[in-house]
Amino acid sequence: MSTTSEPLPPNPDPVLNVAITPELVEKHGLTPKEYELIKEIIGREPNLTELGIFSVMWSEHCSYKNSRPLLKTFPTQKADADSPNQVLIKAGEENAGVIDIGDGWAICFKIESHNHPSAVEPFEGAATGVGGIIRDIFTMGARPVLLTNSLRFGDLSSAQSKRLFRGVVHGISHYGNCIGIPNVGGDVYFDECYEGNPLVNALCLGVLRHDQIKRGAAKGVGNPVYYVGPPTGRDGLGGASFASRELSEESAADRPAVQKGDPFMEKLLIEACLEMMAVDGLVVGIQDMGAAGLTCSTCETAGRGGSGIEIELDKVPQRETGMNSYEIMLSESQERMLVIVQKGREKELEAIFEKWDLHAVEIGTVTEGEDMVVNQHGSPVVKLPAAKLADEAPVYVREAQEPAYMAECRTWSADSLPAPDKATLESALGKLLSHPTIASKRWIYSQYDHMVMTGTVVEPGSDAAIVRLRLDGKKEKLIAIANDCNNRFCWLDPYTGAKIAMAECVRNLACSGARALAMTNNLNFGNPNKPESFYMLKESVRGLAESCRTFDLPVVGGNVSLYNENVNQKIDPTPVVSLAGIVDDPAHVTTQYVKGAGEQLILLGGTPDELGGSYYLKIMHGLKTGAVPAVDLEAEKTLVACVLSQIAAGRVKAAHDLSEGGLLTAVTEMLFAPEATYGAKLDLSALTGKTGAGVAAGSGVGGKAPSVPAGATRLDALLYGESQGRVLLSVSPDKAEAVLAAARDAGVPASVIGEVQTEPTLTCQTAETLSWDVASLRDGWETTIEKAMSPQA
Template sequence: MTLDTVKHAAETPDAPQPWAELGLKQDEYERVRTILGRRPTGAELAMYSVMWSEHCSYKSSKVHLRQFGEKAPANDVLLVGIGENAGVVDAGQGYAVTFKVESHNHPSYIEPYQGAATGIGGIVRDILAMGARPVAVMDPLRFGAADHPDTKRVLPGVVSGIGGYGNCLGLPNIGGEVVFDPCYQGNPLVNALCVGVMKHEDIHLAKASGAGNKVILYGARTGGDGIGGVSVLASETFDSTGPAKRPAVQVGDPFQEKLLIECTLEVFREHLVEGIQDLGGAGLSCATSELASAGSGGMRVELDTVPLRDATLSPEEILMSESQERMCAIVEPDKVDRFLEICEKWDVIATVIGEVTDGERLEIFWHGEQIVDVPPRTVAHEGPVYERPYARPEWQDALQADDAAKLPRPATGEELREQVLRLVASPNQASKSWITSQYDRFVQGNTVLAQPEDSGMVRIDEETNLGVAVATDGNGRYAKLDPYAGAQLALAESYRNVAATGARPLAISNCLNFGSPEDPAVMWQFAEATRGLADGCLALGTPVTGGNVSLYNQTGDTAIHPTPVVAVLGVIDDVNRRTPMAFAEQGQLLYLLGDTREELGGSAWSQVIHDHLGGLPPAVDLDREKLLGEILISGSRDGMIDAAHDLSDGGLIQAVVESCLRGGNGARIVVPDGLDPFVLLFSESAGRAVVAVPRSEELRFTDMCGARGLPATRIGVVDGESVEVQGQFDLPLAEVRDAYEATIPALFG
């Protein structure tokens, strides 16, 4: 076979090319030809196809994502924003914190263990590439119906992959979510988050500058696994026959990644790196084009010098491979020897594969023959931009009109009791400890809070006890009812969870999981959710630092619920002042903060008791969320609150049960005058939390709430060994615990 060189491509303009098989549309292929002034070589076609895929180029979402910059709140905490491997915020005391959440959805359906494991590996390298030491991971997960046979295939593999990879890296898994819904049956959502810490002066960016500087590929050898992996898998809809692309899933080696982390941190400490990029989606195609695009010149790469696991790989396959545990660094010539020494010390393969040039082209050679000659920005940053048509779906009005208020309610205290037990035993509300116990939550010794607390928290400075807290939240049922409000409710809940532990929310990352962008109804959901999130971040003063868009989460014509997952990061000056969720002492007074209204649309009660989805989600009041956050943070800092738990899925009764079980103490709840016991227990009104206040601090706490205008209603006391709602029912803790803890092990254990 004749090698498809640049010269050969220019001489054979009509040679057929497999652009459609590689995922390009005809107009996209024609645009590549226009950019190059000729047909692309096979290697160039491979690069454009993966880099212009939906997963890598955001071609359907860019026009909406711009709002995150256009509506960004004024702030002084953002050190690195959207566009880099991960955003960076100022945590104080000279520390910078970087965090990001991404998706590995499609690979995890096809090969659950490796899909989830390499999702963790990829997000960890994104954080590492910013110059930070990774300190914790989190995993927001969504699966199909809990009792569906395929969920029994997917969930154990995903959980094992996350635990197997993260535990081997020595990174604590401090939080996340597990949600079940039939809409995720063929499209589970495996989102992964990582947090990293560094000093301000240690921030690194992905750019290749300085003519003559060397391009060094280091880490694992390049293999045939993952060719067109996430870049292609995440850019199309599954058909109804299910998984059929197993070879495209990457294979992870956490021990190699651990060596890569320590090696990279050492070359950072010695200031040997001018620019750096991890190799994730689109592999070398991404790393070389993005580094060159963000730099001040061009780049020349000798592709045949790339260390391989499989000597039969073609140049196109080498460029498209998404083999894991690889990084690409730009190093000054006089520092190359020391860089290679450190790599050898850590048993990390490192090879000079090229150099930065003073031109404007990315040029790649194979055994002396030029196979790529492209303007790098056209590959990395100037891909297609689609303004997809979108329209409010015809069924939206009927869905919202199908109000949950009409559903039959419990008429007696005994019926209320029975429904409480059904709620806490339902897969979404039940304990997830069977899952989280497979993760190491306390390795490194700096974990302060972890699942099932409202947010995960880690200490980042052992002398001052400075810490960061992170929470992830998203409710696809709310977003299905109203995507604008649903996105804001996800933001509000995550913000509330961080504040409930005593940390001050600073910034967000997001993972926007939706169906096919070619469906106008899905694009309307996406447009509305993005607008809602941008408006919400502006109102709360929390800038978007970056994130991920995952589209084509759809099987045939059936899309997942729109699922914007929002991660909020906060800072706490002293982790010793954190607020846990446990009702730990008898006699503590229970206060309900915020207003409770009859809001049951999309609620856990409507799902568990009636298998119903309809109506409107809870109303959003972001000013109230901000005020609630200030009260929770002040109360924590000043010793007025012993415990706090946000109210969200399942309402007040779910929160009370969880805090009672966590602390091993019961609670007596008194229904306030004029409030229906059913509404008190099951409403999911936003902007609320339940707090345990020491008796000695009651007056100071209520005065603070009153002075700031936050409703604070005393609803009971921590007491006894049961959850009692006076005048309605009494539930022994032992009975509640059995219901709460038995469900997940019975399904998967």
């Protein structure tokens, strides 16, 4: 029973005597109605420390008060209860979800944002984002085995974007490399909409046995509560609240809200915690001190356990002198955990942490009732109902309104563009490959140690990364990971754009030989109080939820990052999708690179006629408009099944999905093999349904225009349009007919469009021949980001 309404006794901490004014409530990100609700819940006025606690726990970052109704539409378990790879820990139940991978083993993975901190302090913001997501994984009892990241920056010609980009990549590489977990890739986009408001989404995946799963619940009255890890400082105060408001000049100067990370300390913490959790029956519950620090870890463990919790702040290790209760409770100092230990076994835990030279201090106990009680200087300074803090934040259903520009964009027609001549069609390929979003990300991933732990099978750069898990020294599992989201599509149509993000991620796994298991997501949006921004969030979630149900992929967790706006603009809606998959046979591992001359290039999925939202439209015409490419989720399922069946049959040398840049971009990327640069001879004449449409008169041989394949009314749409549901395969000549027959039987459009050759020249035959030097294309593709980030640039 709660007794929070009883007045707290006097305490010498001066912060507790601060008067709570409307201005102070507003500064803490709480509305007048929310403040009245707080008083109703606790039956009295809160003191400043209690106000701060409600502020962080009821922030969007911790409570999802603007997004929770939407998130409930995600499936959290597979629809087919008899299918393999069932979810063992569902989204929202713990720090991260857990899904079975067979033979008594499971993976645990999650993605989270550190956007606002990275905008203020890019190195520390990104580094601590990596550290935080790692803690979410090993808290579950899993050993972290891989990292990826999904990054968004402004135009790379901007000095500010370069500074943020350099700092973020340095922070990610520093933390991951020092801690010794391979960073195997991710996705990176550059767009003006992210100027000054970068997105830094970090993912970690770990592996564990079913019997190693740990819960974050405080149970067992009388069980001691331990603080483990380094001392608490004043860094990171109010970080959760900071992440739940728009960026402004005031918040940009809020440097104390950015934490400081120590990867070497976290490495010790990982090993100590995993050793501790391996001792049978020692750990009752465990929770990392991430957002909202000691506040979140205490009230959430008590709430999950249906119990109360009482802690003594005087026992909390402190890095700085004179810290008051507000500072200790709200500090987000890194590399700290809260552990509930089985009573009578305290010495076992203390011995483990002493071995690793880390603090392990008993600071409290699990109690009867439902209150979180915090004592300092001999008397209570906080007395609040734990479950109401953790689970009963107000929930809002905001007004949603489609932005006016979307309808206008949908009416745009490619007929308004000039017909492309040969020179335009040829120059476009080099320009697309040299755009930082499409260009090689080697400058980034060369700074990451992606081979540490010696398990990386497919390195960064292909459609998906693959890591080998060695289990008990005997069994092996191959896990694939990919991230995706094209913000331009989501800006034009968030519902369809979100479905495209999901479909592309599934294709990326399939092209690597992996079947998808489950999804985590990071929903990056603007201010939900603005109807247009909330519309984008609502529609994106609708698209993702529909896609998950179609592919039968459960959501095992994720993160919502709202208020991604600054004084000048808001970001495009960016619902990042991350999928983990499994490769059932090592022989099925596939990359996007062709393996040798003579291989046949087969296009699966046909030649739709779409240019809306494409990078061709942006780069060649300066436009961000048009109807988003259509996506047929059932057709995508059929395509993915076809690709996986052909890989399993041993017929596929390379596979690559078509996305940014379209058909020619995808073909060229396949020719950039690690060991050699190949060429290809493409012949689209077999697809020709009509000639002379959509190209400049007289641009072909003898005054004839290049022919346009059936299904396309413009040659630029055929070559550079970003229509969905398409994959390129490279197969041996003797396997081509079997692949075509299998596709035909599956109902998947398929055509041989060319052949790989040793000479690094790409030719594309229509009514005339378009040609490119592949070595020159590769040079532009490989060096764009490196040149932009050189000290001389």
